[in-house]
Amino acid sequence: MNFTRWSARLPGTQRRAAARTDRRSVPAARGELDRRPELRPDATGVVTDPRGAQDPPESSVPALEHFPVRGLLDGLPALVVLVHGPGHQVSYVNQAYETAFGARATGTAAAACPELAELGLLPLLDQVLRSGRPRTVKSRRVRGGGSYTVTCLPADAPDPHREGESVGGVLVFAADVTAHAEAAERLRASESRHREAAVTLQRSLLPQELEQPDDLRVAAEYRPGGTDAAVGGDWYDVITLGAGRTALVIGDVMGRGVRAAAVMGQLRTAVRAYARLDLPPHEVLQLLDGLASEIDPTQIATCVYAVHDPNEGRLEYASAGHLPVLVRDADGTVHRAEEPTGPPLGTGGWLHSSGTVPLRPGSTAVLYTDGLVERRGEDIDEGVAALERALAGATGSPQVVCDRLIRSLGVTADHDDDVAVLVLQHPARSGGDAELFHNAALELLGGVEAAPRARAFASGVLASWRFPVELRDLGVLAVSELVANSLLHGTPPMRLRLRRTDRRLIIEVTDGDDHLPRRRRAETEDEAGRGISIVATIASSWGCRRTPGGGKAVWCEFALPDGA
Numbered sequence: 001m002n003f004t005r006w007s008a009r010l011p012g013t014q015r016r017a018a019a020r021t022d023r024r025s026v027p028a029a030r031g032e033l034d035r036r037p038e039l040r041p042d043a044t045g046v047v048t049d050p051r052g053a054q055d056p057p058e059s060s061v062p063a064l065e066h067f068p069v070r071g072l073l074d075g076l077p078a079l080v081v082l083v084h085g086p087g088h089q090v091s092y093v094n095q096a097y098e099t100a101f102g103a104r105a106t107g108t109a110a111a112a113c114p115e116l117a118e119l120g121l122l123p124l125l126d127q128v129l130r131s132g133r134p135r136t137v138k139s140r141r142v143r144g145g146g147s148y149t150v151t152c153l154p155a156d157a158p159d160p161h162r163e164g165e166s167v168g169g170v171l172v173f174a175a176d177v178t179a180h181a182e183a184a185e186r187l188r189a190s191e192s193r194h195r196e197a198a199v200t201l202q203r204s205l206l207p208q209e210l211e212q213p214d215d216l217r218v219a220a221e222y223r224p225g226g227t228d229a230a231v232g233g234d235w236y237d238v239i240t241l242g243a244g245r246t247a248l249v250i251g252d253v254m255g256r257g258v259r260a261a262a263v264m265g266q267l268r269t270a271v272r273a274y275a276r277l278d279l280p281p282h283e284v285l286q287l288l289d290g291l292a293s294e295i296d297p298t299q300i301a302t303c304v305y306a307v308h309d310p311n312e313g314r315l316e317y318a319s320a321g322h323l324p325v326l327v328r329d330a331d332g333t334v335h336r337a338e339e340p341t342g343p344p345l346g347t348g349g350w351l352h353s354s355g356t357v358p359l360r361p362g363s364t365a366v367l368y369t370d371g372l373v374e375r376r377g378e379d380i381d382e383g384v385a386a387l388e389r390a391l392a393g394a395t396g397s398p399q400v401v402c403d404r405l406i407r408s409l410g411v412t413a414d415h416d417d418d419v420a421v422l423v424l425q426h427p428a429r430s431g432g433d434a435e436l437f438h439n440a441a442l443e444l445l446g447g448v449e450a451a452p453r454a455r456a457f458a459s460g461v462l463a464s465w466r467f468p469v470e471l472r473d474l475g476v477l478a479v480s481e482l483v484a485n486s487l488l489h490g491t492p493p494m495r496l497r498l499r500r501t502d503r504r505l506i507i508e509v510t511d512g513d514d515h516l517p518r519r520r521r522a523e524t525e526d527e528a529g530r531g532i533s534i535v536a537t538i539a540s541s542w543g544c545r546r547t548p549g550g551g552k553a554v555w556c557e558f559a560l561p562d563g564a
Contacts, residue, residue: 078176079148081116083109084157084169088125091169100145118142119150121172128152129168139181146178198258199224202233205265211238213246214501215310215437216424219398223411223419225371232418233260233301234369235268239275242543243508243555244310244499247275250367250422251303251322254344259296266295267345271305278545281305281318282352285345289320292346300346304367308359308424311439311497315359318352320345323370323384326391330362330428334388362428364401366391371417372409383409398423436502438465444483444494444509454483454496458507461498467505471558474538475505478556481531482509485517485554500560504540508555516544516552 073080074095082092088109098104101115109116109125116122119140128135136151151173159165202224210218220236233253241247249271253264270291274284284305292301304325306317317325317337321344325337337357342350359365366387373383390408394401402423411419429437440461444450458479462472479496486494490511499506519532536542539556546552 079172079174081109081113081172081174082155082169083125083172084155084167086129086168088122088170097174115142115145116172119148119174121150121152124150124152125170125172128154128170139177139184141181146176147181148174149177150174194258198261201258202261202264205261205268206235207237211240211246213238213240213244213308214503215244215426216246216308217398217427218248218422218424219402220420220422221402221406223371223406223415225415225417232256232371233264234371234418234420235264236367236420236422237268237271238422239272241275241278241307242541242557243506243553244501245278246308248306248308248367248422248424249275249303250369250420251301251345252369252371252418252420253299253301255299260299263292263296263299263301267292267301267303271303278543280354280548281307281316282354285318285320285342285352289345289348289350289352293348297346300344302344302370306365306367308426310426311499313358313360314356315365316354316356318342318354320352323368323373323380325357326366326368326384326388327357327359328364328366328391328394329360332392334392336384336388359426361426364391364394364398364423364425366401366405367422367424368405369418369420371415371419372406372411372421374417376416398425401425433502436500438500440498442496444486444496448487450487450494451480451483455480457496458498462505465500468561471505471561474558475507478507478535478539478558479509481535482507482554482556485509485531486511489513489515489517490552502560504560505558506555507557508553510547510551510553512551514546514550514552516546517554 070092073092076094077096079097079100080092080094081090081097083089084091090104090106090109090112093104093113097113101113104112106112110122116125119142120137121140124135124137132154134151134153136149138149139147140150141147153171153173155169155171156166157169159167203222206222207220210220212218218238220238222234222236225232233251233255235249235251235253237247237249239247239249249268251264251267251271253260253267255263267288270288271284274287277284279287285303288303288305292299301320302322303320304317304322306315306325308315315325315327315337319325319341321341324341327335327337329335335357337355340353340355342352357365368387370380373387374380375383387405387409390405391401394404394408396404402421405421405423406419427433440457442454442457444454455476458476459472462475467475475498479498483494483496486509490513492512494509494511497506497508497510499508517532519536521533532542535556540559542554542556544552544554
């Protein structure tokens, strides 16, 4: 094949051609001799330059036309195919192509070189012929073969059948990138395994099943970021504190990957441990702040810790750099709990404080991480406002509300950040459900005579609630021990509170002394010290906590038998 017949429109060809034109062509290519007299041969036939040794003249540099183009193309390790005409008739394939796929006969590209069809190049050849512009496709795989990056270049040649006309052609250049493609595939597989491990770790550290308090209905949802995003450190939890109180937690560890998930797991475990102390929300965050600095000084986390007390009808919370809690009333009005908010966990040097927001029957509260409301190029307040609007119109069960909020905020499988949402509802009960929830309280006035009044009060209330005789007796015994303990060690004001739910009986005694009782082993000769042990033995659970105004509350619970 004479390459001069095919003027390939390679990038830069015109510039090189222009450069040669400026040099007035190469003399060797024209076959001309230098006719300067001083360079004529002598009698021996030797040409001597009187100026001495000089640099080789430009005529000694070979031009492109002097190289065997077929030899060059045959020696290339890349695959080369030359086709012409609208039917893409194959004019030439190099040796690398035949080594890879076998000898080729003449004919159309679809018939003679089916590999081009497997690479999806036939439509590309049509585009190059029509536009006269090169096209490149990367890392196309041949069935049973390797991967190739292919460039198709327009190459026109004179039409042998029509004088003065040309026929369009395409030079196909395919570089073997199999090694690179396999390395990229291994990298993608490694990243996928790493991500799956992180997601598995993250999900294993989240609650496998949420606790369902007696007075709340709770649902949560966690959505990891898209496949191109590393897993984050979002988490949530629901913790039953006893006496009908419930702690609700949501947080976000800054950073991504297994490390963030591991720090998240340690913080979640610490929150559950601190929650057992039944401390106010700001004190729990204070403890977490110091722990976060010890776990990893380079990472910080945001967190909201909230406590719901059904007797108070409100949500007490503290926030460490987290987004505000949203509460939707029964009439659809949405409140934003703005203050107080302290710096993130792990920064240190800050005294957190607690705030409250009403949570009346029929209300819904939402705790969430920034992945739900934060978008690139938008202020995060706009995302929170959009969430408020979505919450105002969201009704149904907590799980339905959860799904609607995620859908309304445009969270999809390709979302670029993790999302955690925790929804809790304080249901408004009526009819038969309302009959299963009762409260009764007695102010403990006077001295030791308050104990028999408390026992009589408890006996009458438990009988009116139609509890079995055995449960009534155990309840009266627990009331007697708790009231006696408060009269002996506490200070006024004192109060007895009885509460029943659909699952348990709760007995609670409060007084003005803030020294918490503890269970201890009483010796045989001791006359006191057995009250708390008796309560711990007969009750399903018991506990104590300090109250906000000073003083303490000591409580115990009894699980209701079926049908009670």
